[in-house]
Amino acid sequence: MIAEPALYPWLQTAFDHLDALRRDDRVPGALLIQGAEGLGKRSLALHFAARLLCLEPFNPSPCGVCQGCHLFKAGTHPDLTTLEPEEVGKIIKVDQVRKVIQDLGLMSLYHGYRVIVIDPADQMNQNAANALLKTLEEPAPKNLIILVTHRPHRLLATIRSRCQTLSIARPKKDIALAFIKEKTTISSPERLLSSAEGSPLRALEMAEKGLLGIRDQRFEAFSQVLKGQEDPVAMAQTWAEESPFETLDWVLSWLLDLVRLGLSDEAPALLNEDLGEALKELIKGLDVGELIHYRDAVSGYRAQLETTANRQLIFEAVLIRLSALSPYQRVAQRPKVASI
Numbered sequence: 030m031i032a033e034p035a036l037y038p039w040l041q042t043a044f045d046h047l048d049a050l051r052r053d054d055r056v057p058g059a060l061l062i063q064g065a066e067g068l069g070k071r072s073l074a075l076h077f078a079a080r081l082l083c084l085e086p087f088n089p090s091p092c093g094v095c096q097g098c099h100l101f102k103a104g105t106h107p108d109l110t111t112l113e114p115e116e117v118g119k120i121i122k123v124d125q126v127r128k129v130i131q132d133l134g135l136m137s138l139y140h141g142y143r144v145i146v147i148d149p150a151d152q153m154n155q156n157a158a159n160a161l162l163k164t165l166e167e168p169a170p171k172n173l174i175i176l177v178t179h180r181p182h183r184l185l186a187t188i189r190s191r192c193q194t195l196s197i198a199r200p201k202k203d204i205a206l207a208f209i210k211e212k213t214t215i216s217s218p219e220r221l222l223s224s225a226e227g228s229p230l231r232a233l234e235m236a237e238k239g240l241l242g243i244r245d246q247r248f249e250a251f252s253q254v255l256k257g258q259e260d261p262v263a264m265a266q267t268w269a270e271e272s273p274f275e276t277l278d279w280v281l282s283w284l285l286d287l288v289r290l291g292l293s294d295e296a297p298a299l300l301n302e303d304l305g306e307a308l309k310e311l312i313k314g315l316d317v318g319e320l321i322h323y324r325d326a327v328s329g330y331r332a333q334l335e336t337t338a339n340r341q342l343i344f345e346a347v348l349i350r351l352s353a354l355s356p357y358q359r360v361a362q363r364p365k366v367a368s369i
């Protein structure tokens with residue numbers, strides 16, 4: 030069942046743009062909605078799908094009462110298909126893509142649009158992406174494929190080039206904060222928003238899962254390993270066992286902020302505003318070139334985390350290499366990096 034998708038306040042402009050395309054009969058055959066996690070990209074895709082499938086043509090939003098809207102709300106509209114991995118974090122298989130492409134060949138039941146939402150589109154494997162490519166090359170009228178992703182670089186360039194792209198930016202801080210305050214009773218909404226890198230839905234998820242406290246612990250450990258005050262191997266076990274994905278995402282964003290601080294004489298805008306002072310302390314004595322190399326390596330480890338690779342070994346490699354960046358370590362012999 031598809032719940033009626035909310036249109037979050039910061040998505041109104043993007044939706045208005047899409048609805049203008051609909052009214053002008055200029056809806057593309059493929060649309061790529063990209064932007065950071067936690068901005069509601071999928072809900073925007075579904076809200077637009079709902080508007081396309083609504084039978085009332087002049088309403089700026091889905092009317093909510095026509096047959097199209099009823100079927101949409103019940104999750105049984107025959108002209109809407111959502112395609113996602115069969116299990117969270119896994120790939121979208123070629124057979125899944127072939128099935129929906131086959132459905133696209135059918136006539137719309139209501140002589141209107143047929144819509145496919147693929148989310149996250151970057152989880153299509155090579156074969157699945159190639160199968161989709163053929164359809165994108167020859168779009169049929171009134172067929173819309175919406176690809177949703179926060180990692181557009183992982184899509185085939187040939188797929189990206191055949192889509193009209195809509196990039197969703199983080200909302201202005203006051204809009205995001207007003208939303209968080211309305212939805213939670215958390216005492217530190219500003220810090221929550223900062224730790225979610227400005228993404229309001231990510232912030233709510235963090236509040237619900239109690240991730241703010243875990244992030245604090247991780248940053249403390251990250252700092253200590255970097256200062257040579259904590260054993261990286263012992264820490265790897267904790268990181269591998271609790272919130273491993275979030276942990277590496279946090280590490281990547283701290284590293285990005287450290288690089289920004291290292292490269293700028295001015296005060297750069299940071300993703301982790303709440304950690305600004307602590308990060309400024311940490312960057313002292315660190316080599317920016319080494320940090321950049323290390324961040325690239327951590328991106329690779331983050332990708333490995335989604336495979337069957339041993340998590341403990343991944344985090345040992347992450348943390349041992351982190352400890353090797355320490356100004357205290359630089360004079361001593363570098364520790365051996367675990368291979369995975």
Ligand SMILES: [Zn+2]
Pocket residue numbers: 082083084085091092093094095096097098
């Ligand atoms: Zn309707």
